[in-house]
Amino acid sequence: MPSASAREAALATTPAASLVFTTVLSHGPLTRAEIARRTRLSAAAVTKAVRPLMELGYVIEDPNQGTRSALGRPAIPVRVDGGKAFFVGVKVTGDEIIAVLADLCCRIRVVRHLALADRQPGAVLASIAELVLELLTEAEGFGAPVRGLGIAVSGDVDREDGVVRYSPFLQWRDVRLAEIIGAATGLPVTVDNDVRALTVAEQWFGAGVGLSSFALVTVGAGIGCGLVVHDRVVSGAHGVTGEIGHVSIDPLGPCCYCGNNGCVEAIAADPAILRGVREATGKPVATAAEALELARSGDLGAREVYARAGQAIGQAIGSVVNLFGPQRVIISGEGLAAYDLFAEGIRDAFAASAFGSAAQSDVMTRPLPFEEWARGAAATAIQSFIGSDTYEE
Incomplete structure (x- = not known):
């Protein structure tokens, strides 16, 4: 037998x-x-x-x-039976690693945070392995095995090969993440783009449950988009899709790190907003929180920067609904902290750019902490474990 x-x-x-x-x-x-x-x-x-x-x-x-x-x-x-198996999910940002222990129903049982002092792959991978081994010890108290590990990283990620091709925030190129972490932890490892991983979690457990098509737009350090079409997460033929942050909406706009001008990300991502607020006000704001406080205090220059960012996001969402016609667009990410300053620009630009019936897409906001992004990584590990084919080129 x-x-x-x-x-x-x-x-x-x-x-x-x-x-x-x-x-x-x-x-x-x-x-x-x-x-x-x-x-x-x-x-x-x-x-x-x-x-x-x-x-x-x-x-x-x-x-x-x-x-x-x-x-x-x-x-x-x-x-x-959620308690039958457990999974570890890891989200890597430019500043910290967030790791969760989740059960088979993707309910978070344990959360760990570790600040990043060094973004070099060797140092980060050692920290990931340390956190995972700590959570494996925690899992022993639940009396069920850990069946897989999911890791979510921003940028161009090849899920099939488990390789981070390029992560701009970490400045990584061709890091064989699954192979290295798998050897260090002894677990099956699934590596995916962080927005796609969060999209899997929303499809199975969140605001996308029951929908055959939806888009998840994330705003914050970058501008990303996960897509579900005909019940499948779209991954793209080469592992890259939904990069609305690099859609150029203003050829004469600011230069983006990708080399183009006027990308949505060069106008609406946190670093771009911070830079714009400094230029508009002449004040040495150092963080996104300081820029937000200045705008909310009534500074017209700062408020105009946020309004322009909202317009860029709304125009990008309009392009998404025109191309894919999703039932719902979910807006999330740490940038939602400024949504009151974005909202009017998003609404007006979306209404102006969405064509015909595409404007009927339900647009909603859903604040999600970084623990939920780590949960998304755990969801990809569950997905691999059960052999669910929900990805489509």
Whole structure:
């Protein structure tokens, strides 16, 4: 008889089991009939997929949620047993590493923060390994194994090879992150772009649950965009997609670090706003918080910088809805702290640039702390573990 680990590996290659698992994970508890309706699988296919998941203990029946069917038989829902397995998620910023221990339902159980004194790959990777090993010790108290590790990094990330091709904030090039951290921790490692990782979490557990298409626009140190089209996270043929921060909206605008002029990121990202506020006011503001305080105090020059940033973001969102027509656009990121100063510019520029019915896309804000970005990394590890094919070129 094959070992439990061998059976789990086989399970991960079954598309129906992965589909059923992700459906129950996002929408459960669900009866088998409800699973069949949501997945469009036959009742027999659902039963075949659920049985091994239950044998392994990852899916359990929830009799407290049961109802009577039309024939008078109890319809007992099934749900994912979150405590059956654990995953570590790591988000790397330019200033710190945030690591979380999450259960199989991606509920955060433990959080750790570690400030970065050195952005060199060797130093950062050593710190990641240190945090992960600490969380592996924490996981022992929960009595279930850690099955995977997800790491989220900004920039051009090749998920398939586990390589950070280029991260502008960290100044990394061609860092074989999955290979190195996997050897240091002994865990299967999934490495992905941070915005795509957060998009996975929103698709399965957040504001994107139940939507076949949505866009996640993040504002802050950079401007990013994750896309879900036909229930799949779009990754791009070469691992790069949704880079709305590098859409040039003003050819005569400020120079962007990518080499072009007038990129959204060169106008609306935190460093650009900070630089613009200094130029507009002549005051030596040193941080985004100081720039925000100055604008809120009524300084017209600072407020104009934020208004221009809002217009750039709104124009970028208009381009997204024109190209992809998502049901919803979720705006998130640490830059939402200034949303009151952005809001009018975003709203007006979006209304002006969205074409026809594309303007009907639901635009909402969703503040998410960096712990949630680390949770997104954990979600990618869960995704790899269950073999869910939710990525599309």
